[in-house]
Amino acid sequence: MTEQITIGELLTARGISRRSLLKYTAYLASTLALPPLASRAMADALASTKRQSVIWLSFQECTGCIESLTRSFSPTLEDLIVDMISLDYQEALQAASGEAAEEAMAKAIEDNKGKFVLVVDGSVSTRDGGVYSTASGKTNLEVLKEVSAHAAAVLSVGTCAAFGGIPMAKPNPTGAVPVSDIVTHIPVVNIPGCPPIPEVMAGTVAYFVTFGKLPELDHLNRPKMFFGDTIHDRCYRRPFYDKGLFAKSFDDEGARNGWCLYEVGCKGPVAYNACATMKWNNGVSFPIQSGHGCLGCSEPNFWDQGGFYKPLSSWAMGNRALIGGAAAVGVAVGALSAAMARQQRNAAVTAATPAKEKQP
Numbered sequence: 110m111t112e113q114i115t116i117g118e119l120l121t122a123r124g125i126s127r128r129s130l131l132k133y134t135a136y137l138a139s140t141l142a143l144p145p146l147a148s149r150a151m152a153d154a155l156a157s158t159k160r161q162s163v164i165w166l167s168f169q170e171c172t173g174c175i176e177s178l179t180r181s182f183s184p185t186l187e188d189l190i191v192d193m194i195s196l197d198y199q200e201a202l203q204a205a206s207g208e209a210a211e212e213a214m215a216k217a218i219e220d221n222k223g224k225f226v227l228v229v230d231g232s233v234s235t236r237d238g239g240v241y242s243t244a245s246g247k248t249n250l251e252v253l254k255e256v257s258a259h260a261a262a263v264l265s266v267g268t269c270a271a272f273g274g275i276p277m278a279k280p281n282p283t284g285a286v287p288v289s290d291i292v293t294h295i296p297v298v299n300i301p302g303c304p305p306i307p308e309v310m311a312g313t314v315a316y317f318v319t320f321g322k323l324p325e326l327d328h329l330n331r332p333k334m335f336f337g338d339t340i341h342d343r344c345y346r347r348p349f350y351d352k353g354l355f356a357k358s359f360d361d362e363g364a365r366n367g368w369c370l371y372e373v374g375c376k377g378p379v380a381y382n383a384c385a386t387m388k389w390n391n392g393v394s395f396p397i398q399s400g401h402g403c404l405g406c407s408e409p410n411f412w413d414q415g416g417f418y419k420p421l422s423s424w425a426m427g428n429r430a431l432i433g434g435a436a437a438v439g440v441a442v443g444a445l446s447a448a449m450a451r452q453q454r455n456a457a458v459t460a461a462t463p464a465k466e467k468q469p
Contacts, residue, residue: 117156130156140312140387142334151319161318162217162225164256165199168249169242169276169285170231173304174267175201180390181307194314197225200244211245218259226317227260229253229288232269232276236284253291262296262323263288266310271299272409279413289330298323299330303406306387309335329409331381340377340403343385346370364400374418375402382407
């Protein structure tokens with residue numbers, strides 16, 4: 110059950126000063142892509158806000174999303190659970206089990222009707238009434254309908270919850286669907302990724318707790334502050350793309366020199382996420398920096414589209430309906446940019462070549 114004291118009172122009891130809170134909110138504001146002046150407003154809001162009740166349900170998933178959250182650095186999992194929220198139900202993290210756990214969830218719902226945030230990871234089985242994924246004698250479908258009926262909003266974390274993910278991939282034997290196909294009466298925020306970046310999950314919850322509202326969303330209901338740019342837009346290998354320098358395989362000279370991975374299948378130009386800027390493990394690295402192209406896991410139907418190791422230019426020809434107009438335009442613009450860059454380089458080289466060298 111959510112405690113009745115404010116977050117500020119809780120922090121004071123733990124010996125955390127106003128100065129420390131301001132330093133923390135300054136870092137949090139930068140993580141959320143907010144202006145520096147927002148940090149003071151965040152500190153004031155947090156100090157006067159009560160801890161947010163959160164119920165977390167896990168359906169058809171691999172536990173990767175909650176594993177990812179446990180590695181969040183800003184805020185840390187401990188900061189999030191102890192200071193900002195009251196995590197009233199989460200199967201992997203809670204101490205209670207069996208009937209005690211179910212009673213705790215029922216109590217949290219009763220005490221926070223219309224106010225708690227429901228977090229869901231995993232897709233929802235619908236075939237044959239949803240019998241292919243059950244817990245406590247109820248199908249995931251039943252539980253989602255019952256609990257979401259009293260929630261303020263739903264956060265669908267991970268591509269499985271947001272877009273159906275791998276469980277919904279063909280032939281989809283369980284009739285898996287994303288949460289948004291079932292929950293239509295309250296806001297649903299999608300935080301895709303396989304798994305999602307931990308700070309993106311924690312940051313979205315922190316934004317809701319701080320401002321009492323959901324962040325601005327894109328056309329797929331993803332927070333724009335984290336999903337406003339493609340991986341390609343922010344990738345440190347982008348200059349190689351613009352110069353037309355591409356690795357042809359994962360062990361050639363181009364790969365060893367850190368050239369663009371477009372031709373070995375990188376989906377960065379059509380994948381929207383913060384991987385290239387926030388990275389993973391407290392900003393240590395992300396897949397492209399580790400030498401592997403983006404799989405586009407934060408986009409709908411990423412698994413069925415396949416072509417993980419085929420360049421977008423050839424992959425898109427057989428997947429026009431899937432890739433979408435915007436993505437196709439992005440690829441075309443990128444290719445045109447690279448071609449123009451090559452022409453400019455060639456012209457510059459020609460102009461700089463002595464006349465006698467130009468003669469046959």
